[in-house]
Amino acid sequence: xxxxxxxxxxxxxxxVSGLTVRHRRTTALDGVDLDFGTGVHGLLGPNGAGxxxxxxxxxxxxxxxxxxxxxFGGDLTAPRTLRDARRRLGYLPQDFGYYPGFxxxxxxxxxAWLKEMPADTTPAAVERAVARVGLADRIDAKIRTLSGGxxxxxxxxxxxxxxxQLLLLDEPTAGLDPEQRxxxxxxxxxxxxxxxxxxxxxxxxxxxxACTDVTLIERGRVAYRGTPQSLxxxxxxxxxxxxxxxxxxxxxxxxxxxxxxxxxxxx
Amino acid sequence: MSDWHVNxxxxxxxxxxxxxxxxxxxxxxHVEGCAPCAGRVSRAxxxxxxxxxxxxxxxxxxxxxxxxxxxxxxxxxxxRLWWAVGxxxxxxxxxxLVVVAAGxxxxxxxxxxxxxxxxxxxxxxxxxxxxxxxxxxRHTDPLHEIAASTPRGGLRLxxxxxxxxxxxxxxxxxxxxxxxxxxxxTAPGPATWLLPGLALTLAALALGGYVxxxxxxxxxxxxxxxxxxxxxxxxxxxxxxxxxRLGEQLSLYLDGQxxxxxxxxxxxxxxxxxxxxxxxxDHWETM
Numbered sequence: 001x002x003x004x005x006x007x008x009x010x011x012x013x014x015x016v017s018g019l020t021v022r023h024r025r026t027t028a029l030d031g032v033d034l035d036f037g038t039g040v041h042g043l044l045g046p047n048g049a050g051x052x053x054x055x056x057x058x059x060x061x062x063x064x065x066x067x068x069x070x071x072f073g074g075d076l077t078a079p080r081t082l083r084d085a086r087r088r089l090g091y092l093p094q095d096f097g098y099y100p101g102f103x104x105x106x107x108x109x110x111x112a113w114l115k116e117m118p119a120d121t122t123p124a125a126v127e128r129a130v131a132r133v134g135l136a137d138r139i140d141a142k143i144r145t146l147s148g149g150x151x152x153x154x155x156x157x158x159x160x161x162x163x164x165q166l167l168l169l170d171e172p173t174a175g176l177d178p179e180q181r182x183x184x185x186x187x188x189x190x191x192x193x194x195x196x197x198x199x200x201x202x203x204x205x206x207x208x209x210a211c212t213d214v215t216l217i218e219r220g221r222v223a224y225r226g227t228p229q230s231l232x233x234x235x236x237x238x239x240x241x242x243x244x245x246x247x248x249x250x251x252x253x254x255x256x257x258x259x260x261x262x263x264x265x266x267x
Numbered sequence: 268m269s270d271w272h273v274n275x276x277x278x279x280x281x282x283x284x285x286x287x288x289x290x291x292x293x294x295x296x297h298v299e300g301c302a303p304c305a306g307r308v309s310r311a312x313x314x315x316x317x318x319x320x321x322x323x324x325x326x327x328x329x330x331x332x333x334x335x336x337x338x339x340x341x342x343x344x345x346x347r348l349w350w351a352v353g354x355x356x357x358x359x360x361x362x363x364l365v366v367v368a369a370g371x372x373x374x375x376x377x378x379x380x381x382x383x384x385x386x387x388x389x390x391x392x393x394x395x396x397x398x399x400x401x402x403x404x405r406h407t408d409p410l411h412e413i414a415a416s417t418p419r420g421g422l423r424l425x426x427x428x429x430x431x432x433x434x435x436x437x438x439x440x441x442x443x444x445x446x447x448x449x450x451x452x453t454a455p456g457p458a459t460w461l462l463p464g465l466a467l468t469l470a471a472l473a474l475g476g477y478v479x480x481x482x483x484x485x486x487x488x489x490x491x492x493x494x495x496x497x498x499x500x501x502x503x504x505x506x507x508x509x510x511x512r513l514g515e516q517l518s519l520y521l522d523g524q525x526x527x528x529x530x531x532x533x534x535x536x537x538x539x540x541x542x543x544x545x546x547x548x549d550h551w552e553t554m
Contacts, residue, residue: 027542059415059416060271060415060416061412061415063550079546079549079550082549082550083418083549086416086417086418087418089416091413091416093413094412095412096409096410096412097408097409097410097412098409098410099409099410110410111410111413111417112310113419114413114414114416114417114418114419114424115417115418115419116417118418158413
């Protein structure tokens with residue numbers, strides 16, 4: 001297993017303070033302070049913890065109810081900053097659709113156009129992005145003829161086509177088979193060399209294998225932040241009978257956070 | 268590699284072209300594998316007349332590369348336009364357009380239905396409004412979630428799709444209007460709906476900046492249909508047919524200079540609202 005221990009820098013591409021997101025009555029994020037620099041950052045947490053809400057705010061899609069979001073050092077309320085940030089980010093939503101007649105090439109090129117990439121560099125960038133996710137031989141296939149895992153990889157290709165400095169991936173490994181998942185993690189590590197990559201996942205093993213640090217989100221709050229190794233260390237103290245240490249560390253951190261929230265009561 | 272190397276005088280003769288051709292081949296073959304000699308020849312070339320030319324080429328290349336990176340991103344329009352507008356022009360909406368246009372002509376010519384023109388005029392203005400609603404926004408565009416995170420996915424995409432919808436629906440409905448035979452029933456002229464159609468489309472865009480494109484289209488389209496239909500249902504003279512009442516009601520809204528001037532004013536007003544609030548369409552989940 002290769003895990004990197006490079007620490008995150010203080011002046012990262014993403015800086016978030018007091019971020020609150022409410023959907024009608026439910027609070028998805030509750031005063032979250034985070035910053036992310038170059039590297040691969042894992043967002044872990046149970047379903048409904050607020051991972052997707054955080055990613056959608058960072059992708060400039062969802063509007064925060066409160067707090068401050070800065071991408072690349074700029075406040076997104078200024079139209080020019082927003083537009084500049086959008087050119088520099090890549091986003092893979094949890095669910096995404098496509099136009100039925102589109103081929104892989106057309107789909108990725110369309111997103112490149114939406115991202116205002118120069119027309120003359122687009123064809124090469126599209127081919128490079130598609131090759132990166134291992135679909136070079138299917139580039140002219142209609143997307144609707146591809147399997148679920150391949151469609152997921154097309155989604156990753158559109159996210160990386162503009163060589164983004166901030167890459168936001170919501171559950172990118174969902175629907176990938178184990179071999180593809182291993183390949184994808186190595187792609188993640190490669191991307192994390194240059195860019196700020198934020199990956200939400202519910203698979204603890206993704207985090208252990210590819211991330212420079214882990215943020216555990218639970219009920220809209222940051223429950224834990226550290227390296228995958230330190231999360232695994234939390235799990236070493238407990239029961240050794242089943243699961244791997246990172247997974248037990250995840251459970252231990254969640255339990256500790258819940259106990260803290262309920263004022264020392266039961267989880 | 269042999270012990271032979273390119274000395275300074277050989278390099279100089281190579282540069283000014285006085286070195287014999289077989290010796291040139293030797294030099295060229297040698298510098299492929301010998302870095303110090305390659306450097307020597309390269310420096311000699313740089314110092315000679317070719318150096319000036321090379322310098323110029325380098326400078327102009329650099330200027331061009333920098334110019335290209337700084338130049339605003341331009342898309343080649345034709346194919347890209349189709350990508351952007353394609354989804355706007357398919358599916359249920361295109362079918363509705365054909366049904367309304369062909370239906371009106373068919374009713375008038377085939378079934379000799381006197382109210383065909385009024386029916387067409389009542390429905391025509393909401394066709395482009397509906398077209399915009401089904402082509403843009405999170406409810407109907409499968410790619411909206413991705414588009415919403417991009418610089419072109421906001422107002423510009425919305426406007427391109429609106430233009431596409433208008434470019435298809437206006438000619439089709441206008442031709443249908445011209446194909447209708449003259450009727451005995453009162454009805455406005457066949458082209459009188461054009462301004463209201465444009466005004467309502469822009470009204471939907473303007474309102475969309477506040478409540479989202481789908482709700483806006485429903486309010487504007489529904490509002491127009493109610494405004495046309497309700498007075499007809501409660502008509503005063505019972506002897507009148509529904510077609511006659513519809514025709515009269517539409518004449519009230521569409522015929523005459525006052526009506527058309529009001530529609531033009533509404534059109535300009537809505538366009539101004541969209542222009543003033545243009546940043547809203549690019550910003551966070553308003554549509």
